[in-house]
Amino acid sequence: MSMLPWYALLLPLGSAVVITLFTLRRKALSSFISVAAVLGSFICSCLIFIQSGISAPASTWIEINGVFNVPLGFVLDNLSKTMLVLVSGVGSLIHIYSLGYMRVDEGKSRYFAALSLFMFAMLGIVLANNFVMLFIFWELVGFTSYVLIGHWFYRDPAAAAAKKAFITTRIGDFGFTVGILMVWMATGSVVFAEIAPRMSILAGHPVFLTTTALLLFCGAVGKSAQFPLHVWLPDAMEGPTPVSALIHAATMVAAGVYMLVRVAFVIQTSQTALLVIAWIGTITAVLAALIATQQNDIKRILAYSTLSQLGYMVMAVGLASNDAAMFHLFTHAFFKALLFLAAGSVIVMLHHEQDIWKMGGLSRRLPITFFTFFVGALALIGCPPFSGFFSKDAILALAYERNMPIFAVGLFTAFLTAFYVVRLLVIVFFGKPRSDMVRESSESPLVMTGPLIVLAVLATLGGFAFFARNFLALPIEKEVAVFVPALAIVALIVGSGLAIALYRNRMSEPLDVEFLRHKFYFDEFYSWLINWTQELLARISAFFDRWIVDAGAVGGISGGTWGIGALLRLVQVGNLQAYLFLFGLGIVALIYFAVFR
Amino acid sequence: MITLGDYLIVSGTLFAIGFAGVMLRRNLIIVLMSLELMLNAANLSLVAFSRFRVQPDGLPDYNAQVFVFFIITVAAAEVAVGLAILVALFRARQTTDVKDISSLKF
Numbered sequence: 001m002s003m004l005p006w007y008a009l010l011l012p013l014g015s016a017v018v019i020t021l022f023t024l025r026r027k028a029l030s031s032f033i034s035v036a037a038v039l040g041s042f043i044c045s046c047l048i049f050i051q052s053g054i055s056a057p058a059s060t061w062i063e064i065n066g067v068f069n070v071p072l073g074f075v076l077d078n079l080s081k082t083m084l085v086l087v088s089g090v091g092s093l094i095h096i097y098s099l100g101y102m103r104v105d106e107g108k109s110r111y112f113a114a115l116s117l118f119m120f121a122m123l124g125i126v127l128a129n130n131f132v133m134l135f136i137f138w139e140l141v142g143f144t145s146y147v148l149i150g151h152w153f154y155r156d157p158a159a160a161a162a163k164k165a166f167i168t169t170r171i172g173d174f175g176f177t178v179g180i181l182m183v184w185m186a187t188g189s190v191v192f193a194e195i196a197p198r199m200s201i202l203a204g205h206p207v208f209l210t211t212t213a214l215l216l217f218c219g220a221v222g223k224s225a226q227f228p229l230h231v232w233l234p235d236a237m238e239g240p241t242p243v244s245a246l247i248h249a250a251t252m253v254a255a256g257v258y259m260l261v262r263v264a265f266v267i268q269t270s271q272t273a274l275l276v277i278a279w280i281g282t283i284t285a286v287l288a289a290l291i292a293t294q295q296n297d298i299k300r301i302l303a304y305s306t307l308s309q310l311g312y313m314v315m316a317v318g319l320a321s322n323d324a325a326m327f328h329l330f331t332h333a334f335f336k337a338l339l340f341l342a343a344g345s346v347i348v349m350l351h352h353e354q355d356i357w358k359m360g361g362l363s364r365r366l367p368i369t370f371f372t373f374f375v376g377a378l379a380l381i382g383c384p385p386f387s388g389f390f391s392k393d394a395i396l397a398l399a400y401e402r403n404m405p406i407f408a409v410g411l412f413t414a415f416l417t418a419f420y421v422v423r424l425l426v427i428v429f430f431g432k433p434r435s436d437m438v439r440e441s442s443e444s445p446l447v448m449t450g451p452l453i454v455l456a457v458l459a460t461l462g463g464f465a466f467f468a469r470n471f472l473a474l475p476i477e478k479e480v481a482v483f484v485p486a487l488a489i490v491a492l493i494v495g496s497g498l499a500i501a502l503y504r505n506r507m508s509e510p511l512d513v514e515f516l517r518h519k520f521y522f523d524e525f526y527s528w529l530i531n532w533t534q535e536l537l538a539r540i541s542a543f544f545d546r547w548i549v550d551a552g553a554v555g556g557i558s559g560g561t562w563g564i565g566a567l568l569r570l571v572q573v574g575n576l577q578a579y580l581f582l583f584g585l586g587i588v589a590l591i592y593f594a595v596f597r
Numbered sequence: 598m599i600t601l602g603d604y605l606i607v608s609g610t611l612f613a614i615g616f617a618g619v620m621l622r623r624n625l626i627i628v629l630m631s632l633e634l635m636l637n638a639a640n641l642s643l644v645a646f647s648r649f650r651v652q653p654d655g656l657p658d659y660n661a662q663v664f665v666f667f668i669i670t671v672a673a674a675e676v677a678v679g680l681a682i683l684v685a686l687f688r689a690r691q692t693t694d695v696k697d698i699s700s701l702k703f
Contacts, residue, residue: 574699577620584616 005056005074005127008044008084011037012119019113027108034112035095038119042088049081062132070190075129079326082471083126083258086330087251090337091119093451094246097341100448101242101348111151111240118144118247125255131180131190134259138176138219141252142169148247149239161235168232172222179215183266186212196265206270213266213273216259217280224256224310227284231522233307237299241344244299249306249336254329257313261322268320278318282409285311287520289416293423294516296509297354298343301424305380306336308413315410316395319402323475324394330472331387331462335379338455342373345444345452346428350437356427357508358437363429365441370429372452377425379459381418381492384485387463394475397484411491418495426503434507604645611638625686625693629679636672640665 015037058073124137150162225233288307316325379386618631647661
C-alpha cells in the first residue's frame, strides 16, 4: 500500500484550488505553485514507476449491492505507470515553458489554475480503474480543454473554437456513455479488472459486442479527433501554444488512444469493430496529411500532423496491436510537444505572427529553436535514427502483415508527412526573411529553450529499444519488417525531395489546391448540415409550440372559458324580474321532473 | 260542504296573484307585499291540510300548524330585513323601482 498515486493525482488539484481561491491576484506566485505541484506530481510518478507491485488504497464511492459498484481505485500496471511518467513529465516541461510563454499575460493565474486542473484530470484518466471514474475525468479534461482554448476568450475565434471543441467532443462522448452503459448492462460491472473475465458471457452475441466496441470507440473519435469528428482540433490552435502542445498534441488527444488500449479486451473481441477502427484511423491519417500540405498557419500544420499521427495510433489499435499504438503514442508525445513548443518560441518571438509566409530565414535568428524544431521534424517524418522512425515503422510493419490496403495508405501518408513537414521547415527556417519582424527577432529565454532541449533529447532517444524498453512492451519485430523500413525511407526521401524542390526560395505558395486548402470542405459541410437539421428541428418545434401548445392547450382552454362566459353573459341582463321568471320556470321544471317522471 | 279542493283553489289563486305581483309590479314595496301574499297562500294550504288530515284520536295534524308558525315568524324577520334593505336602497338610489336596480349585470 502506498499513498504515492494519491499524491500524484491530488497535488495538481490542490494547486488549482489554491490558485483559484487565494492567489488569483498574485500572478507570479500562482505560476510557481502550479509548476511546483506538477513537479511534485512528476516526482511521485517516477517513484511509482520504479517500484514494482505497488498498490494504492482504494475506497468505495457508490455501492448498490449486486447492481452497481463504483470504487475509487487506481490501476497501476505497466501501461498506466508509463502514461503517468509521460503525462507528468511532458506536463512539467510544458509548465516550465509556460512560465516564459505566458510571462506577460493578463490571465496568468487563471491559465495556470486551468493547467493544474488539466493535469489532475489527465492523471485521473490514466489512473482510473473503472469506467465511471474514467468518464468523469474524461469530461473534466474536456472542460479544461475548453477553458484553455478559450483562454483569450475576448477574441471571437478563440471563444468559437472553445465551444466547437467542447460540443464536438461531446458528440463522441455521448456514444461513449452509451457504450459504458452497454458494458455495464452486459457484465454488471464497471471495473476493468472485473469486466475482463466476464467478457466470455458475450461471446455468443457478436452484434452486441461490435456495437459496444464501436460506441466505446466513439469516445476516442471525439477526444482523439478522428474522422469524422476531427474538425475541432485544428481550431483548438486558437489557445496558447503551450496548451496546444500539452493538451492538443501530447496528452489529452492521446487519451482516446490510451482508453482504447485500456479497454482492448472489449474491442478485440469483435473483428468488425477492429476493422472499422483501423480504417477510421487510416482515413484520418491520410485526410489530415493531405490537408496539412496546403495550410499556411504554422500551428495548424502541426495540428493536422497531430491528427495524422493520431490516425496512425488508432490504426495500430485497429490492427490489434496495443504495443505499437502505445509506442507511437510515447514517441509522439515527445516530438509533437517539442514541435509545438518550438513553434511557440517562433510565434512569441515574432509577436504572435503565425503565417509561415511571413517567416523565413529563421534558422540564423533562432538557432536553438531551429535546431530543436529540426530534431522534432525529423522524428515526425520518421527519419532514422529519430524516435518517430521506430514507432511509425512498427505500425507500418504491422499493417504490411495484416492488411495490405491499409499499409499502402499508411505509406502514402508517410510520404505526405515528409512533404508537408519539410515544406514547413523550408519556408519557416530557410530562404530570405519575408517580413521586418523576422529581421528583428532574437532567441527565446532559457526558460523556454530549456524544455525544448530536454524534449529534443527525448525525441531523439525515445525510439531506441534500450530507452523505450524501460517504459513499454515493444512490438515484436518480424522478418517481413526488413522490407518495410526501406519503403518508408524511400517515401521519406521522395517526399522531402519534392518539398525542397518545390518550396526552395519561394516567396509565395506555388501550388494551389482549393479543396485541400478548404480542408475538404468539412467545416462548410458541417455548418450546412447543422443549419439544415437545426432549421428543420426548429420549424417542427415551432409548429408544435405555436399550434399544439399555444393554440391547442393554452389557447383552447382560455378560448373555451371565454366562449362559455360570453354565452352565459347573455343571460345576465340585470333585470330582477327576469331572473325571478327564470327561477320560477326552473322550479316548475324541477317539480315536473320530480313528480311526473 | 267546503272541501280541501276549495281551500287549495283559493290558496293557489292567492299564490298566483302574489307571483304575478312579484313578476309584474315595478314598485319594490308592492313586490315585497306580493311576496308576503305568496307566503300566506302557502300558510293557508298548510292549515287546510292540517284540518283535513284527522288523526285516529280525532284531532287535526298539528305538524302543519307548527310549520305555519315558523313561516309567520320567518316572514316577519324577512320583512324587517327586506324593508331595511329597501330603506337603504332608497337612500342610495332615491328610487324603489326594480327597473332602475339593474346594476347586477355584466
